[in-house]
Amino acid sequence: MKFVINDNDKRTVRRFLVQHKFSSSQLHNLKNKGGQIFVNHRQRHFNFGLKTGDEVLVVLSNEKPSDLIEPMRGPVDVIFEDDYLLVINKPPGIASLPAKARDGKTMANLVKAYLIAKNENSSIHLVTRLDRDTSGLMVFAKTSYAHSLLDQILHTEDFQKFYLAMIDGQINPKQGLIDLPIGIDPQAFYRRVIDYKNGKESKTLYKTVAHYPKASLLELKLLTGRTHQIRVHLSAIGYPIIGDDMYSGKKDQRISRQALHCYNLRIVHPVTKELLNLKAPLPKDMVILKGVLRGERNG
Template sequence: MATRRYLKFQIKADDKKIIRKFLVQHKFSSSQLHNLKNRGGMIFVNHRQRHFNYRMRPGDDLLVAMSNEKPSELIEPMPGQLKVIFEDQYFLVINKPPKIASLPAKARTSKTMANIVKYYLQQKGENSSIHLVTRLDRDTSGLMVFAKDSYAHSMLDQILHTDKFQKYYLAIVSGVFQKKSGLVDLPIGIDQAAFYLRTIDHESGKRSKTLFQTVETYQNASLVRLKLLTGRTHQIRVHMKAIGHPIIGDYMYTKQPEKMIDRQALHCAELQIVHPVTKQTLDLVAPMPNDMVKLRQELRG
């Protein structure tokens, strides 16, 4: 069933006054404007329907009834455990456990976070069209962001790789760093031997940058805090391996079985987001999961 979303604004003195210009000022994309005009969207100013060329005044109330969004039939709603860290009318931040994918793969019907979020939104009577803003590997835990409509998705996408949207990870890696902190600046490309893997590729790889800071050291391992400056597939896993500190438990990249943990010890622990609509700074935290806590305790001895 298609669902409609409503966005409310109050016009300020420094806002654009023509409705079309106001919407562009507030980051509506050209496709969203097209859909709003031609696919059933509606605009109301002070409860009266208006067109794009209407001139508003400071203090006016603008209500935008977005075009209907039809949820994808490829993502089936499925009940499941969902740890909500933050939610408002624009987006949802959840704490993903390990051992579950972010999105369904082709020809795969197993439960993913997208299926669970879709069920959760349907149960609340909200738009259940899935807009995944950030994803995590199946065996990586931590914070994930879902937008609640195409407008919020577009707004978040525009700040995703800026200082207004900062992602921090915790990883337990092999070896002790010689430097307490530093920058890994190595280009990442597709591994020609296996398309699902990534590797350092100085010829055709995309520039990739990761900041690291040592939090704690053990006899032959380290807990590090990592900040992504770019968003490449498997970026942290590839960068840590490239500098000689592969993530413990990351069998895909080390080919070494690990008795202390059965997945890569990687967790998206913190998001700092300047809310694209309210401009509020959100500092969202997900505690280290139990398997990484146990690994940390074992390494401490």
């Protein structure tokens, strides 16, 4: 990764890297595990003095990929990619990560094979994950450094996540904030519940973007990042997502999974500072469901 020194930057390589949020372990790896630092195309050490206008190139040491995630070939729908980030559009019906070692094909397995085919670092750094039956945008970092930078902005206005969900009925008011703490269901570890005693603060903004005769399309913005947050919140206020049998308690003939899609990410790139406004179109099953909902009659 490349940097240009400006007037406000620290004046030694080590202090500059710390200023730019390299962790102690990343600095250790740079020094002791094959990393390299070039200033104006000449290799330098941590104590080298910097001046305004210097060009700094940091070549990270190779990361050893985990054997727990096996590369598996398959389609990867890339929405955005550079030296730091990979943003993909996940289809429904595939998990983000293996639940245990070598647990079938997941997006992590597919992304690892994708990176290997490009001769890139194939260590998996998952920044955002989606439930198996939720579709849409997922973010992977390409290095531990990019991962740590993204983690620092993950639940701030520099990293905004927007979803589309389809529900039966019409929420009143049409937009608002759901502020209900979420905890683990004591009866089933994989479920989440509203838990006022032990739950973690959880906030979801919602607004209605379309009405159908007996249903609605909502846009939701996550302000926190709890497991199943949107699903639990909408169920708690009486409007579970269509197809979400875990939280609605019923199967739906109109779609075979919860009608939930991460359609938009707005990220201030942690290195280039560019605003990324990334979108993924509604998948086919939700487009079909929208047509069904439009055609349903009241009464």
